[in-house]
Amino acid sequence: PQDLYIPPDALEVILESFEGPLDLLLYLIRKQNIDILDIPVAAITRQYMEYVELMRAAKLDLAAEYLVMAATLAEIKSRMLLPRPVGDEDEEDPRAALVQRLLEYERFRDVAQKLDDLPRVGRDIYIARTDFNDPQPLRLLPKVELDELAVAFQRVIQRAEHLRHLHVTREVLSVRERMTRIMQQLETHEFRRFEDLFDVIEGRMGLVVSFIAILELCRDELIVVVQNQPFAPIHVRTAA
Amino acid sequence: MREQEPVLQEHSELKNIVEAALFAAEQPLTIRNLKSLFPLDAQPTTEQIGAALKQLESEYDNRGIELRRVGKGYRFQSREKYAPWLRRINEGRPPRYSRAMLETLAIIAYRQPVTRGDIEEIRGVGVSVDIMRSLLNRGWVKEIGHRDVPGHPALFDTTAEFLAYFNLRSLSELPPLKQKREPAEVARELNLRLPLETAATEELGEPHESEYPAANPDAPHSAEIIQLAHISQQDHG
Amino acid sequence: MREQEPVLQEHSELKNIVEAALFAAEQPLTIRNLKSLFPLDAQPTTEQIGAALKQLESEYDNRGIELRRVGKGYRFQSREKYAPWLRRINEGRPPRYSRAMLETLAIIAYRQPVTRGDIEEIRGVGVSVDIMRSLLNRGWVKEIGHRDVPGHPALFDTTAEFLAYFNLRSLSELPPLKQKREPAEVARELNLRLPLETAATEELGEPHESEYPAANPDAPHSAEIIQLAHISQQDHG
Numbered sequence: 111p112q113d114l115y116i117p118p119d120a121l122e123v124i125l126e127s128f129e130g131p132l133d134l135l136l137y138l139i140r141k142q143n144i145d146i147l148d149i150p151v152a153a154i155t156r157q158y159m160e161y162v163e164l165m166r167a168a169k170l171d172l173a174a175e176y177l178v179m180a181a182t183l184a185e186i187k188s189r190m191l192l193p194r195p196v197g198d199e200d201e202e203d204p205r206a207a208l209v210q211r212l213l214e215y216e217r218f219r220d221v222a223q224k225l226d227d228l229p230r231v232g233r234d235i236y237i238a239r240t241d242f243n244d245p246q247p248l249r250l251l252p253k254v255e256l257d258e259l260a261v262a263f264q265r266v267i268q269r270a271e272h273l274r275h276l277h278v279t280r281e282v283l284s285v286r287e288r289m290t291r292i293m294q295q296l297e298t299h300e301f302r303r304f305e306d307l308f309d310v311i312e313g314r315m316g317l318v319v320s321f322i323a324i325l326e327l328c329r330d331e332l333i334v335v336v337q338n339q340p341f342a343p344i345h346v347r348t349a350a
Numbered sequence: 351m352r353e354q355e356p357v358l359q360e361h362s363e364l365k366n367i368v369e370a371a372l373f374a375a376e377q378p379l380t381i382r383n384l385k386s387l388f389p390l391d392a393q394p395t396t397e398q399i400g401a402a403l404k405q406l407e408s409e410y411d412n413r414g415i416e417l418r419r420v421g422k423g424y425r426f427q428s429r430e431k432y433a434p435w436l437r438r439i440n441e442g443r444p445p446r447y448s449r450a451m452l453e454t455l456a457i458i459a460y461r462q463p464v465t466r467g468d469i470e471e472i473r474g475v476g477v478s479v480d481i482m483r484s485l486l487n488r489g490w491v492k493e494i495g496h497r498d499v500p501g502h503p504a505l506f507d508t509t510a511e512f513l514a515y516f517n518l519r520s521l522s523e524l525p526p527l528k529q530k531r532e533p534a535e536v537a538r539e540l541n542l543r544l545p546l547e548t549a550a551t552e553e554l555g556e557p558h559e560s561e562y563p564a565a566n567p568d569a570p571h572s573a574e575i576i577q578l579a580h581i582s583q584q585d586h587g
Numbered sequence: 588m589r590e591q592e593p594v595l596q597e598h599s600e601l602k603n604i605v606e607a608a609l610f611a612a613e614q615p616l617t618i619r620n621l622k623s624l625f626p627l628d629a630q631p632t633t634e635q636i637g638a639a640l641k642q643l644e645s646e647y648d649n650r651g652i653e654l655r656r657v658g659k660g661y662r663f664q665s666r667e668k669y670a671p672w673l674r675r676i677n678e679g680r681p682p683r684y685s686r687a688m689l690e691t692l693a694i695i696a697y698r699q700p701v702t703r704g705d706i707e708e709i710r711g712v713g714v715s716v717d718i719m720r721s722l723l724n725r726g727w728v729k730e731i732g733h734r735d736v737p738g739h740p741a742l743f744d745t746t747a748e749f750l751a752y753f754n755l756r757s758l759s760e761l762p763p764l765k766q767k768r769e770p771a772e773v774a775r776e777l778n779l780r781l782p783l784e785t786a787a788t789e790e791l792g793e794p795h796e797s798e799y800p801a802a803n804p805d806a807p808h809s810a811e812i813i814q815l816a817h818i819s820q821q822d823h824g
Binding site (some may be wrong): 365366367368369370371373374375379383386387388412413414415426428429432435436438439 | 602604612623625651663673676
Binding site for chain 1 (some may be wrong): 370373374376415425426427428429430433436437439440444445447449450452453455456457459460472473474475476514515516517518524525526527528530531533537539540541
């Protein structure tokens with residue numbers, strides 16, 4: 111029972127490490143040394159569901175495929191319960207399709223690991239390069255096709271339209287613009303009262319934009335907000 | 351003169367040019383690329399280039415770097431055994447790739463050309479856009495057309511850059527994929543192992559010794575999980 | 588043992604590591620850099636590194652590349668005399684203009700005369716001095732005066748050389764744009780700095796559906812999944 115206790119963090123890592131329902135099933139099968147061709151469906155289904163519940167409890171993003179697999183397992187389980195005509199050799203084992211998928215996935219899962227082990231550039235091998243010592247570097251002029259020009263213009267227009275579209279909503283109350291305005295206000299007065307930077311007439315949106323602008327400026331360390339004691343007036347000045 | 355061609359002088363100009371070019375180029379150079387370094391009226395033959403490459407290969411034997419063919423091109427690269435020292439030159443750690451990415455790449459490499467649907471079918475989960483984009487951006491994978499089925503899904507295969515990155519001469523150098531088991535064979539084996547009577551009893555909740563031998567100490571699997579579920583809930587609740 | 592140090596075996600590991608490192612590094616490496624490739628408890632002396640460099644230098648004598656000292660660092664570079672051949676490596680791949688460059692040129696061509704401010708306004712981002720300079724140097728664009736507004740910004744248009752390069756008799760032969768909207772409308776928008784009101788009324792409530800197509804409808808998955816989720820819940824709930 112050495113692996114009886116897994117710290118919750120580690121548990122989450124384990125749960126997150128599954129690459130989907132097939133991977134989880136292979137893990138359960140491998141863990142118990144079961145032959146993949148001899149899956150005890152009832153037991154595996156139970157364990158599978160326990161893991162799925164754990165993932166839910168851990169609030170992991172549970173891919174829909176896990177639930178689909180749960181349904182598949184449930185279906186296989188019930189089909190296994192149905193009596194089959196004795197001696198009917200042609201009747202397919204209900205597990206056949208699933209086993210087939212597990213075997214197929216396992217092949218690629220294993221080979222992906224081997225791919226990872228191949229020597230690769232930047233980890234095991236490094237490209238050997240030297241400088242090109244050229245006393246008279248040839249200035250090659252880029253070639254441009256006429257079509258490229260048209261395509262480029264088309265692209266610009268499309269983007270301009272899109273940008274302008276954004277502009278409409280942004281222009282009215284631009285945080286950036288407001289930041290500039292606040293900086294201008296602070297240029298003329300060394301200290302300004304915090305409240306003076308807001309204009310009530312602008313309504314709630316205006317207040318919010320001003321507030322965000324002040325926060326932005328603070329973050330950029332362009333302004334400093336000071337308050338000498340609790341509930342005292344708040345003052346704002348430029349950081350310089 | 352003809353029979354003399356393949357044997358190059360130790361420091362022939364041709365060999366030196368090939369050497370310098372391989373080192374200066376940004377990508378592996380093919381024999382065709384190497385030929386095109388020379389003016390048309392003085393172009394060496396494929397055999398001459400081949401001989402120069404061969405000569406270079408042997409000259410770099412036992413050095414810190416080696417001449418290697420990747421895909422159809424040639425490049426010089428450090429020997430694998432010196433990687434532990436060279437890793438210290440570049441600050442950042444070499445990138446590690448997620449299993450999702452490697453499995454996706456493996457399926458494309460061995461099964462090409464494939465659609466995203468093919469990959470999802472094998473892996474049993476969706477392939478995220480990020481993974482495909484990442485593979486495309488790295489230049490390891492490219493779109494080569496569309497499958498002629500409803501929806502016309504894009505077909506992907508691997509590129510020359512993929513071979514170069516993984517130090518492969520061709521796809522045939524990929525690690526071997528385990529033999530596929532034929533569906534018919536799998537079905538037959540399943541039926542063999544599952545006598546009909548067992549099928550019925552197994553599922554009726556009777557303790558199934560062969561499944562969980564009582565002697566086996568790591569049987570209390572489910573209890574363990576339930577306990578863990580508690581822990582996990584405490585932690586997150 | 589001490590006096591033996593400076594003399595290295597022909598293919599000593601130290602020399603090979605130094606060699607591989609110099610080839611793998613992007614910058615010249617100093618002796619200090621080279622030392623730091625080794626773990627602290629196995630660091631070679633400055634003399635040993637120096638000897639390795641010296642040995643390498645002589646081994647690359649008469650080859651296509653040479654070991655050079657630049658400042659305090661060492662690097663390999665191609666031999667100058669092979670430059671004429673190496674230049675052809677890149678010949679097949681002529682450099683390409685950046686997107687920003689092509690877009691700037693396109694705006695000048697289609698909307699001339701324009702100021703840099705006009706271009707920035709249309710592109711929505713700043714236009715670097717380098718881009719304007721390259722276009723001027725290429726002879727495709729020229730300054731033709733100044734706009735009579737505050738600041739007197741320079742006005743640019745395309746040149747006769749531009750027409751000649753693209754094999755055009757006049758600007759009217761520029762390829763027409765595949766418009767989704769009235770060309771006059773687009774032209775008006777791009778030429779004029781539209782007052783905010785105009786822009787607003789024009790744009791309000793105009794969904795750009797053609798630009799952002801709705802998600803692909805052939806996703807038969809979700810319905811199926813929901814259904815299956817039900818089954819699963821019945822079974823276990």
